[in-house]
Amino acid sequence: MQIARVIGTVVSTNKSEKLNGLKLLLTRNIDLDSFQEKGAPNVSIDAVGAGEGEVVMTVSGSSSRQTALTENKPADNTIIAIIDYIDMNQKRIFDKHRETPEGLKP
Numbered sequence: 244m245q246i247a248r249v250i251g252t253v254v255s256t257n258k259s260e261k262l263n264g265l266k267l268l269l270t271r272n273i274d275l276d277s278f279q280e281k282g283a284p285n286v287s288i289d290a291v292g293a294g295e296g297e298v299v300m301t302v303s304g305s306s307s308r309q310t311a312l313t314e315n316k317p318a319d320n321t322i323i324a325i326i327d328y329i330d331m332n333q334k335r336i337f338d339k340h341r342e343t344p345e346g347l348k349p
Contacts, residue, residue, distance in 0.1 A: 245301045246273045246326065249293050253286050261316045268293060268322065270301055275329070278336055287320040288313055298337060300324040 251269035255262075266289040271280040285301070290310040293299050299322045301307075307321035308314060329337040 244306075244323075245303070246275060246329070247271055247285070247287075247299055247301050247322075248273055248280055249295050249297050249299060249322075250280070250284060251295060259317055262288075265289075265312070265316070268295075270299065270320070270322065272301075273298065275331060275336065285320045287322045288316070288318050289322045291322055291325055293322050293325050298326040298329075298339065298342075300326060 247270040249268050250271050253267035253269060255267065268287050268289050269284045270287045271284050272282050273279065274281045285303075287301055288307070290312045291299075301320055301322050302309070303320045307318040308316060310321060310323060313321050325339075326337065327339050328335060
């Protein structure tokens, strides 16, 4: 499992029949030590109703086909949760309700 941020949307009118009706989003993994986005973007199937800017949990590989929405689908990356907050080393490093572009509000 990875923590990532939704950074965009992918729209495709012509695709494999098994992908019809699935929402595709662009995600970029987050380094938990710095809470900065890192690496190349991924195309993820949205199994939970996430939106741009949200911090989410993703799974890849065979785990990405373990949701009711993605079972037997050609999925390699799936959003399985929208994160409300993250505590690490007895400190809140992310809170959905207190996030600003500069970081957490006090």
